[in-house]
Amino acid sequence: MTSEAQQIIGACVRLFRERAGLTQEGLAMKAGISYQYLSGIETGRENFTIGVLEAICAGLGVSIRTLIPTAYDNASGHFAPLVNxxxxxxxxxxxxxxxxxxxxxxxxxxxxxxxxxxxxxxxxxxxxxxxxxxxxxxxxxxxxxxxxxxxxxxxxxxxxxxxxxxxxxxxxxxxxxxxxxxxxxxxxxxxxxxxxxxxxxxxxxxxxxxxxxxxxxxxxxxxxxxxxxxxxxxxxxxxxxxxxxxxxxxxxxxxxxxxxxxxxxxxxxxxxxxxxxxxxxxxxxxxxxxxxxxxxx
Structure with missing residues (x-):
């Protein structure tokens, strides 16, 4: 069953990936997982372990303690500004x-x-x-x-x-x-x-x-x-x-x-x-x- 946490964190993974200019295949390779699994994480359909999330964060070049607060901040409608x-x-x-x-x-x-x-x-x-x-x-x-x-x-x-x-x-x-x-x-x-x-x-x-x-x-x-x-x-x-x-x-x-x-x-x-x-x-x-x-x- 898809949880709210999976959807919130998955959406933020996608946000950071797109900011970094990475494809799903590129990030999946960095994290050592399949791009199908990564796609499921980003859409909230797939569950994940802390180890998998750590590997994804390492591929993105961000820490878990940055990704998690950002995910919930974004979910509440408070987005950090981005350069153009x-x-x-x-x-x-x-x-x-x-x-x-x-x-x-x-x-x-x-x-x-x-x-x-x-x-x-x-x-x-x-x-x-x-x-x-x-x-x-x-x-x-x-x-x-x-x-x-x-x-x-x-x-x-x-x-x-x-x-x-x-x-x-x-x-x-x-x-x-x-x-x-x-x-x-x-x-x-x-x-x-x-x-x-x-x-x-x-x-x-x-x-x-x-x-x-x-x-x-x-x-x-x-x-x-x-x-x-x-x-x-x-x-x-x-x-x-x-x-x-x-x-x-x-x-x-x-x-x-x-x-x-x-x-x-x-x-x-x-x-x-x-x-x-x-x-x-x-x-x-x-x-x-x-x-x-x-x-x-």
Whole structure:
């Protein structure tokens, strides 16, 4: 007899499989089961053991503790937002070993984690997380979750919480340059900000809030930036300033130069044209942008 749990979990298996771009045959092969059995699981007709579910989750690259809460959350009508595949600009160069499929999974996982946190927060306190903590702390949290999603969904792995860069690709051919520094912000079009201003790949991911308090990525920029000691630096030192309103002192900070900002905007790997009105941004008329730039389209 088909149970409600079988239907709920099976539907979520199908959702994760389709998100991952896998066919039933492909996932069944990864999980070591027949595609007919997998089809029955997805439709709720077949029962399954914990071992089978673990094998399916391993093939999907998600944990059971992610799949089960997501399944019941979806069944109650609360879905995590997904990025729009048509907003990816697949000609933009990415750091070595990173693909657009990796990036899609990274962004979706980050949005899903924030969604799960907010669902639990609302159930326990009636408030979403961003209503309970300061905006800069929330952006820092999103940055940490985004970095963690790169760790789980791409070749880029955690480096060290006190070292530069945030992530390292241990399989990269170019040694130390196979790293990635991660920043998130609510401010669309914002340039980079760093506490060290070093050479390397940087990603700046801009997000909006949805009506229910979840986040939705609208602009993701990648660029290799020259360090502040370079002959043509993409960073400028802005010091350690005191906030006039709060009296708190910021840590040592570097911001991107106008050229650094242009490099990031050239590298708009994901862009929602309904939210990012880049035609209003200044671009030097004599500058020849690279072929992948938003100004070359």
């Amino acid at each position: 595949p048509s907003f990816f600009r697949c000609g933009v160069p990415l750091p070595e070993g990173l693909s657009f499929e990796h990036l899609r999974n990274v962004l979706n996982r980050t949005q899903s984690v924030i969604h799960r946190i907010n669902r639990n927060m609302v159930a326990e306190s009636g408030e979403t997380l961003q209503n309970l903590i300061q905006g800069n702390n929330f952006s820092g949290l999103v940055s940490n979750i985004l970095a963690d999603s790169f760790h789980y969904c791409s070749p880029y792995k955690h480096n060290h919480d006190q070292r530069y860069p945030d992530l390292i690709n241990p399989w990269a051919n170019n040694g130390a340059s196979g790293g990635l520094e991660v920043k998130t912000t609510l401010r669309i079009g914002k340039g980079g900000e760093s506490h060290n201003g070093h050479d390397g790949w940087h990603v700046v991911a801009c997000y909006n809030f949805t009506d229910n308090g979840d986040i939705q990525f609208v602009h993701v920029m990648f660029a290799w930036l020259n360090g502040h000691m370079h002959d043509a630096p993409d960073w400028k030192y802005v010091g350690s300033r005191v906030n006039e309103e709060t009296g708190s002192r910021r840590t040592e900070t570097f911001n991107t130069t106008p050229e650094g900002n242009l490099k990031l905007r050239d590298g708009s790997a994901y862009l929602d044209p309904t939210k990012v009105l880049f035609n209003r941004w200044k671009h030097p008329p004599d500058r020849v942008p690279p072929t992948w730039s938003i100004w070359s389209d």
